[in-house]
Amino acid sequence: MNNVFKNLADSLSGEFKKFNLEENVQFSLSKLDKYDLQINNLVKYNQKIFFTKLQDRIIEVIKESKVFNTIDKNEVGFINLCLNHNFLKNEITNTSNDFINNKQYKIIFDYGGPNIGKPLHVGHMRTLNIGRSLYNIHTFINNKVISDIHLGDWGMPIAQIISYLEKENIDPKKLDSSQLEIIYPKASEEYSQNNKFKTRAQAINKLLNEGDETQLNIWKIIKSVSVKNLEENFKVFNHKFDYWLGESDVNDLIPGMIESLIKKNKIIKDEGALISAEDSDPKILITKSDGSYLYITTDLATILYRQQNIGYDKAFYIVDNRQSLHFKQLFDSIKYFEFNDLYHEHISYGTLNDSKGNPFKTREGGTKPLSELYEESYEYIKNINKKLSTSIISQLTNSVLTFSDLITNRKTDYKFDLEKFTSVNGKTGIYVQYSQVRANKLINNIDMQYKEVNDLILNEVDKQLLSKLFLFSYYLEQSASLNEPHHLANYLYEISNLFNQFYENEKISNITDLNHVSSKLYIANLFLTTSQNTMFCLGISPVTEM
RNA sequence: GCUCUCGUAGCUCAAAUGGAUAGAGCAACAGACUUCUAAUCUGUAGGUUAUAGGUUCGAGUCCUAUCGAGAGCGCCA
Structure with a gap:
């Protein structure tokens, strides 16, 4: 929450403490139309002798704060509240400054990176969108954030590609990214069908693990071709990373890690392989029986790398x-191996399917590249308004691909319905952009700058919009604490819709009273700031016209 | 077989560590444009929260069972 609400909630929790009650007081959205927020913490004590005394004390502290101008109690114990707009207009800005007192955490975002050699496909989109949004959200509330794409640049897929180049006598130096994209599926198929090829690929994997120079040189070439291609792709989608580390970067840490775990009896031999000695079902495999490394091996070493x-x-x-x-096995192992007590979380998300709910495929049946989805969306949006410039269309395309991805809870699978997502009405990236452009134009058209207003002049719609704008931090808090961007995406739709009501409801150009115009302009400006900052938190850049 | 996730309006989804009358969007139907760009807005209708029990002041949310859907389950990542 922003400083205003947080300070009040903290002092209310303090009041409970005076009655020897541990309550973390929280403001909830009101269930009743008349009110903005409610407090539920008192309800469970409504049979206690001290109930009335405590309730009165809570109400008194709320009154002193001036944050609310209507404070109603009832016998059940709910406290219903209306925001004091005139007070809050000088306290809440909906910028990063409102969160300056937040306790700061240093957070690493691991994007479980794309595999080099494989083109970016639609399945990568959610990682990128959710990751960027959470990164921006935590930036906004003043956490220290670090993103690591964490490339899949190690292990069997690479070994398969190298084996394929070897088998087909292809000179790695002449590789380009389009060839690489064709090679991986072929290599993968060969691996599953040809035993000799499989054995050779496994041997190459082991050689890479052991630092064999010849294999490493080929690997370096493949990686640089792939990384260059990824960088170009990310530019289109407006994604950036602080670190371009990969699984290969921790390879040198692994032998020492294994040795020390053996010494501490934390890992043991099992059918030739090394497994965690922790009693778990299924067992946690740490290395293969030929000694080469697995997904979890590099992920464990990555923890050590990041600590150091x-x-x-x-x-x-x-x-x-x-x-x-x-990730359950990884996090269990971190504790069992006594690596650290730091906080690790799997930000999991559901599958992106086509509009019928089937896995996304190209017409030929292959995995659908992300660029194809982009192009399809781009063409669709181009047809909404033929006058738009290419850069605006591409910004709108990214808005649609991002907003539609973040509007539903990340944990559920969702269907990508292009027609629905590019609609100008409803919860779409187009609608929220339009609203923001409309506000911008309105403010620029009024022949007067917003200056201080003593008293806001508000009709019912103004009040609703303003209340919602002052509640920005409530939605931000939910998104940040649960790492779920959809709360903010829905919020963005709600304020956009309320702004459009505000716009239609009373024409500013018809208002003659200057104080009233000023009041309207204040609301429009706060909407614009809030909308654009919410967009930032979602990873969407506001367009200037459309 | 074992483990995990899920089942809310015709469709797609919300609902803060259990809180008051379960909310939106789309689609449907009925309205509002010589406009501060209608790429908008207003209104109507739509529910036994899969089913059956349980826990308590209170359950869409927690527990148990059943039915249904999806995913995962040592040498891939």
Whole structure:
């Protein structure tokens, strides 16, 4: 919450403490139309002798704060509140400044990166969108954030590609990214069908683990081709990363890590492989029987790497639902191996399906590249308004791809319905952009700058919009504490809709009273700031015209 | 077989660590434009929260069972 609400909630919790009650007082959205917020913490004590005394004391503290101008109690114990707009207009800005007193955490975002060699496909979109949004949200509330794309640049997929180049006599130096994209599926198929190829790929994987120079040189070439291609792609989608580390970067830490775990009896031999000695079902495999490394091996070493080289309070892994077992095993192991007590969370998300609910495929049946989804959306949006410039269309395309991805809870699978998502009405990226452009134009058209207003002049719609704007931090708090951007995405729709009502309801150009115009302008300006900052938190850039 | 996630309006989804009368969008129907860009707004209708029990002042939310859907389950990542 912003400083205003947070300070009040803290002092209210203090009042409970005086009655020896541990209550973390929270403001909830009101269930009743007349009110903005409610407090529920008192309800459970309504049979106690001290109830009335406590309730009176709480109300008194709320009154002193001036945050609310209507404070109603009832016998059940609910406290119903209306925001004091005139007071809050000088207290709340809906900018990062409102959150300056937040306790600061250093957070690493691990994007469970794309695999080099494989093109970016639609499945990568959610990691990128959710990751960018959470990164921006935590930036906004003054946490220290670090993103690491954490490339899948190690292990069997790479070994398969190298084996394929070897088998087909392809000179790695002449590779380009489009060839690489074709090679991986072929190599993967060969691996599953050709035993000799499989054995060779496994051997190459082991050689890479051991630092074999010849193999490493080929690997370096493949990686640089792939990274260059990824960088170009990310530019289109407006994604950036602080670190471009990968699984390969921790390879040198692994032998020491394994050795020390063996010494501490934390890992043991099992059918030739090394497994965690922790009693778990299923067993946690740490290395293969030929000694080469696995997904969890590099992820464990990455924890050590980050402790030593970056330092952090929290690490968020933005990876899809299906890998939940892996992360459960990883997090269990961190504790069991006594690596650290830091906070690790799997930010899991559901599958992106096509409009019929089936996995996304190209017409030929292959995995659908992300660029294809982008192009389809781009064409669709171009047809909404033929006068738009290419840069605006591409910004709108990104808005649609981002907003539609974040509007539903990340944990559920969702269907990508292009027609629905590019609609000008409803909860879409187009609608929220339009509202923001409309506000911008309105403010610029009024022949007067907003200056201080002593008293706001508000009709019912103005009040509703303003209340919602003052509640920005409530939605931000939910998104930040649960790492769920959809609360803010829905909020953005709600304020946009209320702004459009505000716009239609009373024409500012018809108002003659200057104080009234000023009051209207204040609301429009606060909407614009809030809308654009919410967009920032979602990873959407506001367009200037449309 | 074992484990995990889920089941809310015709469709797509919300509902802060259990709180008052379960809310939105789309689609449907009925309205509002010589406009501060109608790319908008207003209104109507739509529910036994899969089913059956349980926990308590109170359950969409917690527990148990059943039915249904999806995902995962040591040498892939």
